[in-house]
Amino acid sequence: MGRFPALGWNSWNAGGCSAASASMAIKTANAFISLGLKDAGYQYINIDDCWSTMSRNSSGYLVADPNKFPQGMKAVADQVHSLGLKFGLYGCAGTKTCAGYPGSQGYEDKDAKLLASWGVDYWKHDNCYTPCKQGSVQTCGNPSGSTQTWYAKMRDALANSGRPIFYSLCNWGRDNVWTWGNQTGQSWRMSVDNWNDWASVVRIASSAAPIAQYSGPYGYNDLDMMQIGNGKLTAAEERTHFGLWAMSKSPIILGTDLTKLSSDRLALVKNSAILAVNQDALSIAAxxxxxxxxxxxxxxxxxxxxxxxxxxxxxxxxxxxxxxxxxxxxxxxxxxxxxxxxxxxxxxxxxxxxxxxxxxxxxxxxxxxxxxxxxxxxxx
Incomplete structure (x- = not known):
């Protein structure tokens, strides 16, 4: 698990909270098959924020929103697995997720065991509403402690869950995460978000070059999700975005409605020679x-x-x-x-x-x- 950079899809850039649904997960999984993305090496179907109800149940467990996941979360994971793909979910190290849903702080063991029971293969762990000297805020500019502390808690919980679960750290590059990320998870965000503009590509790629040496087998700098097909980058900028992420050995996590992806963009993200660079066995980032x-x-x-x-x-x-x-x-x-x-x-x-x-x-x-x-x- 995590030997190579993850290849997959995430719901957030495809539609935020509205894309966190069973129907979108299954539609995307089927698109992986029909569009040849699975054959190209993509395997993870990841649902981001807003998949749960707004409160835990009386036993303290997260609950999949019955309107978005009418058959429950395990049924979706089973369907994704039946297609030979893997299923991922999102949570947060703080008391709430970035969109205000229940976070995992104080519930790490319960959440990890629940994920394992559902058959989850990938867990993205965000950094909102974490300990902060400013009180409970979504994005803390003055943390009370180090993100390494709370990310280690979920690492240990996942390790004890009884199921191998890919652990994606999303602490926005705080606390020089690249220096300790490979002791904690399989990938780690090394920057704040990719905001779907050329300035983000420049900011992230220029910051990735000086820390390339921290990427390696089973642990990779994560340059954030792809913004290909989302209407802001030019064709040239999308090539650079894809190419630098691939060379940097970042996870390649697509983030758009794949059923609307143009043939040119589909050819770009399926480029076997560039994906082979990303997945190369040496695993040394350019x-x-x-x-x-x-x-x-x-x-x-x-x-x-x-x-x-x-x-x-x-x-x-x-x-x-x-x-x-x-x-x-x-x-x-x-x-x-x-x-x-x-x-x-x-x-x-x-x-x-x-x-x-x-x-x-x-x-x-x-x-x-x-x-x-x-x-x-x-x-x-």
């Missing part, structure tokens, strides 16, 4: 590098040059135009893991191939090219 003569990185901006090693001995190389259309070129001698000589390459968005001692891409604004560069030198 980060930025500075070619000879290139300007230094600027904090808070996406640097144009990214690279990381792959398990077959090749290198994945990313070129990003963060500040307007331009042509980016890089000599392979400057790329970590390569060196002087002639190498073969494949551009993973287009499938174009070539060879040489360097590569060059003419890109529109906010666009990306991603190359898999073979370390086996070609011979002519």
């Amino acid at each position: 980060t930025t590098f500075r070619p000879s003569g290139a300007a230094a990185p600027v904090s808070g901006q996406i640097y144009p040059y990214w690279a990381g090693p792959l398990s077959d001995g090749s290198v994945v190389l990313g070129l990003v135009t963060a500040n307007g259309a331009t042509t980016l070129s890089v000599n392979f001698a400057d790329v970590p893991g390569l060196g002087a000589g002639t190498f073969s390459w494949t551009e993973l968005f287009s499938g174009k191939t070539g060879s040489g001692t360097s590569v060059s891409a003419s890109l529109s604004s906010h666009d990306m090219a991603m190359y898999k560069v073979s370390k086996s030198k070609t011979h002519k």
